[in-house]
Amino acid sequence: MIAGHFGLAAGVKSRARTTPLWALMLATAWLDVVFLPLYLAGIETIENVPGTRGGYGQGIIHANSTHSLVGAAALAILFGVAAAIPWGRQVGIVLGAVVFSHWLLDLIVHRADLPILPGNAGGLPLLGFGLWRVPGVAAELEFAIVAAGAWLYWRAASEVARGRAPAGFWRQPGALAASIFVAGVVTLAVDLFVA
Numbered sequence: 001m002i003a004g005h006f007g008l009a010a011g012v013k014s015r016a017r018t019t020p021l022w023a024l025m026l027a028t029a030w031l032d033v034v035f036l037p038l039y040l041a042g043i044e045t046i047e048n049v050p051g052t053r054g055g056y057g058q059g060i061i062h063a064n065s066t067h068s069l070v071g072a073a074a075l076a077i078l079f080g081v082a083a084a085i086p087w088g089r090q091v092g093i094v095l096g097a098v099v100f101s102h103w104l105l106d107l108i109v110h111r112a113d114l115p116i117l118p119g120n121a122g123g124l125p126l127l128g129f130g131l132w133r134v135p136g137v138a139a140e141l142e143f144a145i146v147a148a149g150a151w152l153y154w155r156a157a158s159e160v161a162r163g164r165a166p167a168g169f170w171r172q173p174g175a176l177a178a179s180i181f182v183a184g185v186v187t188l189a190v191d192l193f194v195a
Contacts, residue, residue: 004142007149014156027098035066057132068115072103
């Protein structure tokens with residue numbers, strides 16, 4: 001659900017207007033940003049669902065640290081605290097919540113491969129509702145999140161352009177909202193067709 005994460009961040013920007021957009025985009029992908037070096041080091045892995053070549057929703061992800069419930073919460077808190085230093089407590093809370101939203105969205109689409117504790121300590125049940133088993137529905141949900149995020153962002157940016165919000169908040173709001181929407185659609189297309 002790569003594109004969906006970015007759609008959610010764009011939607012959050014429409015309400016959290018003092019939070020930098022780039023920070024929201026980084027926050028929404030933070031679990032994957034931390035996952036990448038662990039994946040490259042072979043600590044966290046992805047395997048294809050048996051009988052598939054991989055691709056959109058066809059992976060079993062063993063991100064037992066970054067995508068565990070407790071690990072995601074810890075990464076969200078750390079990100080939020082770090083963000084609060086330059087931008088204040090409110091922005092830190094927003095960014096921490098956006099980091100954790102990644103796990104919540106993943107819970108909807110992942111097969112049961114999300115552990116509760118880092119390293120799947122204690123062998124507790126793995127979580128995931130498995131919407132990826134129905135790729136068309138998962139893609140439609142992801143597109144809906146991207147479209148909703150782009151629309152909310154565009155609406156808020158339009159208010160700024162019409163002088164109904166603090167001056168200097170966004171520059172060229174229509175172009176930026178369109179860019180977010182296009183980037184989300186392109187990311188979703190790559191998500192669906194590459195692998």
